[in-house]
Amino acid sequence: MDHAVIQLIVSGALMGLVYALVAYGFQLTYATSKSINFGQGELVMLSAFVSLTLTNTGLPYYLMIPGGLLFGVIAGLFVERAGVRLALEQKSEGWILMTIILGLFGISAAENIWGRDDRPFPTPIPTEPIQFFGVSITPLEISVAVGVVLIMVVIELFKRKTLLGKAFEAVSADRDAAELMGISATRTIMLSYGLSGLVAALAGILVSPITTVGPTMASALVLKAFSVAVVAGLESGFGVVIVGLFLGSLESLTSFYVGSGWREAPGLVLLILALAIRPTGIFGKAVIRKV
């Protein structure tokens, strides 16, 4: 029975890491612009399809990855230009609708370009499970976990160690002050959307071998990721990993011990409670109201 528990936690935690990666994409844009891309799931999906197409042209897996990531960045920049910038300039919340609308268009385009069916995503990484103390885990799953953590570490290092990254941090901390210091907020927001697209593309490439590629592959994923991002606190960096791991494992355990139909219920209740107690998220900064 103990093995079962660990197996459940491991499997759940893996999904949790994927939630965390998509959630991290939300955080990146929220930090700079207080906006998020509600079509993030569609970016994941489109990047996965583009990567799949690249693979089908005969490109080797490791050469396909940069191509997929590049598409992610471009798509992220497009979302910023077409869906977000105007709303931010008008200081309205129009970006919510605009990103939803762009996502809708993305789904429809994918359905017509690549078909409505879910398709397998080839990967050179073995999918035969390995046993660790009675717990099965596939090398593919390990690669997902490693990839998720790696990209987040890289981006966090970028934000802390490079000049461009520091500009990013400055705009997150205080947009007006940063602009006074000569940092262009618009460019930084573009950068954040580009990075967020990159993260989405990576998520697509990493999880597709497990989840398969299809127009609706990310619609369930993205809602979970949204929950993780908000509960962790939209500005908290690695908080998403902890919340993601927790939520993923909780779902897995609930579905084993309570019943598979109730899989999501405890997570949802905890989520509402967590928000009621800490509105800015568990790892978010408490805000002192100034007037």
Place this chain on the structure above:
Amino acid sequence: MKKRVLTVLLAGLITTQAYAADSIKIALTGPFSGGSAPMGASMRDGAKIAIAEINAAGGIKVGAKMMKFEVLERDDEAKNERGALIAQELASMSDLAGVIGTVNTGVCLAGDKHYQEKGITKIITPAAGSASMTQWSKAKVKDLSIFRLAAHDGIQAAMVVEEAINRKFTKVAMLYDSTNYGVSGRDDMVEQVKKQGNKLQVVTSDKFNIGDKDMTAQLLRAKNAGAQAVLIWGIGPELAAVANGMAKIGLKAPLIGGWTLSMSNFIDNSGKNGNGTLMPQTFIEEPITPKAKAFIAAYHKAYNVKRIPSPVSAAQGYDAVFIFAAAVKQAQSTDTKKIKLALEDLKEPVQGVITTWKKPFTAWNPANEETHEAFRREQVVMGMVQDGHVIFGNDADRKRLISNATSVKGKK
């Protein structure tokens, strides 16, 4: 604004009703976008191949005129509300000959009453949920304009349970998706277990949601309870997630379930983990007869694919059109009520890709839904997934199907 929209709308309704007096107007409905789209679109595309064939041959002779089919497509997005509105729209067209389609049983339950109310002839395909026909027998309607050309879940569940018993399993796990399709499939299977003498012990019964990718919890429960086979009812990529999850945790038991296990999104995405999976089939994408060969080739060519997303849906859509066309020919009319009467008493056998249909329907009897169900147990075979294809589960089935499909030829 509102007024203008209304004028346009009204104008639109009038125009749709004005054109095409010399054609047989037929509507194809189903989800052409979203998660159930592979089935809906395959059905539609299969049906359109049939229509293209008929129209290319000049159409159907009704009275003195050769009439061609004219198609209206309506995407119900698998949404009940859309389905109901589409049914209302189609039912209000005075010159509509009939409707073919619907994938989701819920959409049938929400919309079909509008067809029935106006007496519009509809052939349901490929929605297999039992409720879409039993709702009429429960309501004890006297006269019914709804027919079905799909191996309904009752037949399929009986075969699934039978297969598990034949393979000497005693403990099985049930897994089903949380939609109407999955839950009613579960109910049918539970009923069949009882009916077939309680030879199977259902050790676990679990759900999964659309979009779930991690099935570890459900499968571990099944494994811990010692399940020898997994009886499964669901649609789409989640089925593949189950097969892959079983391989991962080392649950070595075959998957047996509804026909959706033959869809390419299961076969492709489960890879070798899908081998040995069993499911009832009405059509297998294997060119066993010339007609099937021609159909498969036509489909591949017309839609530029290497494999039909849902061969069963496509074949049923194709055959439904031919059956409908035969009824039009026999009725010598495009009047939907006359077509309904003809359907209930088709004199000529209809050559389809699935089989040669001899009197698929008879006059409606509320005590027996089978009167409006085209499929019988003997038209359905067990298919098995093997290396990316569905093959016949046993060779006897294959021979029987070939003989079904070709038997009439000699007489002609």
Place this chain on the structure above:
Amino acid sequence: MLKRLILIRGIEVLMVLLLASIPLVVNNSFVLGLLTLLAIYGILLIGLDITVGYLGLVNLAQAAFLGLGAYAGALTVTQLGFDMLSALLVSTVIGLVMGGLLAFPSLRLEGPQFALATLSFSALSATVLNEWESLTLGAQGLQLHRPPLFGFVLDSKGFYWLCLCFLGLVWMAMRNLLSSQWGRAFEALRDSPIATDAMGIGTYRHKVTAFALGSGLGGLAGGLYAFNFEYLQPHVFVYELMVILLLGVVLGGRKSLWGAFVGAVLIVLLPNLLSNRLLFQIFSATGFLLALGAGGMALYQKRTKLFQAAAPIIAMGLLVTGSFTVQNTEDWRKAIFALMLFSVVVGLPEGLMGFASRFLSRIFSIDPESFAPPSLLEEVLVRKDVDGAPLLQIQDLKCYFGGIKAVDGVSLTVAAGTIHGLIGPNGSGKSTLVNLVSGLYVPTGGTIQFQGRPLVQGSLFAVAQQGISRTFQNLQLFSELTALDNVMVSMKGYYRSPLPLVLLGLAKRSEKRAEADSLALLEMVGLSDQVRVPAKDLPYGAQRFLEIARAVARRPTLIILDEPAAGLAHPDVITLLGIIRRIHQQGITVILIEHHMDVVSELCDTVTVLDGGRIIAEGIPDDIRRNPLVIEAYLGKGSEPAAPAAERPGTLEPVPA
């Protein structure tokens, strides 16, 4: 007046008559089905608009309330044999109660957090409906028959008229509510929750009420939905529907009943219209020409950015191209929908009705509703006799933020009927002190007594209720409300009518009195000419005065003015002095926080000087000016005393006796 009545109410009546008569003319069940759904969605969207439009929150739970209401209505019919009206009542009550329950944990949430809380609630309610198979039959779906209304089973025409009646009733009730204090309070809440509490309006009560009412309408719509489709499944009421509803409200135009209705028209008709190719081609071509015309015009007049004009043109251009070239438009439905929505959201950010009402008001110039004559100021602010006894006593008050001691042991007494100045350099703790007294911050230690009783701490609302009113250094006006509404919403003492009476439109008399009183206060601060101007469009000085008028509308015992002269031009400072004196004359005690030493000297009876969170001096203004500690705090060590007479503007009026 008459013209206004005819135009506005007339169009509404005409619309209802038109809608009601369509089934008599067109005998088509599809049209009837669309119209019925339109009426139901109209109710649903009006409910959603309360939270999305008036409260400005992204509410993703409305679909869940539709579902809960639908199931509640259906189950009372199938299980308990209720008739139509009682089942609909149950639906509405379920919506109200569940909405109220959800509002509690979500009270402090805004933006993405609120969206997530409501999203989670929807997912949870869908799970419960799906899993509670013994009651709801779960995913199998619940079939039911339309229950009788007063013993008659309605056919689809009759049911449509019933839905239309409900829409009409909801329309009237909401119009009454939203044009009342409640509507103003909802908008106040959106623009500034802090000021809403500080003005004693109460965020709590209004947020819960708004949410519960909106959800109640969702429940009612749900009941009608159930009896219309006669078949329910839990998965209908999930994320996808919520997004569509949200799009409907925004496209139609927020904060408008017509907007909600137009939104309903769009989301009901558009997907069904797209099925017809010819209609679709006409539609997209018209849209393209409109976008081209409007965009080109706007660009020519340089009223808009290139993107805003070009994007809709490109989107509609794509649509037109698609409508003629794509073989199967049905395959591209979602993309088509997305392109249309994109054009509208970019091109008309305030929604179709927002655009239309601007356009129409240019064609039919409707005179604004005339106001009641203003009350006499003496009647609005009845002069209080004050005795100079201690009104506010602060003892050893402390407030630390982490390691920062913003206020560190302040003791202070404000005598009734005085103007008490509070000065100090930046960061000296003045604003923190005020925020402590007014209840925004909870003190780390110490006590505050008001009128001899301990003052509630840490609640703006409770403090406001006790008779303390304030303005804000960083303006906290209700920016989208007009000047008049800013004052009216804060007016104390008139809005006692219970909610049901307000909904029935029976609370209009107190409205008129509040209006007259508010006009008097606006006159006092010199804004008589700008009563209809939204606060955000007022000049800066006027905004400052408006804040004071709004604070005075509370008829407070003590008013705290937080740097009212900050950023004011000289003539405005003079006006300000007059206003403060006028308030003071009516017996209201004033605490004045100021940088301008001149203003302080001119007005204050006593001045307290803060530095580094502590009091460094206290006394009459002239003494304070000469106090070396004060000079040092302001100017640094070793500075010479300032030359007060030279700095003081010569034109200031003499201090009244």
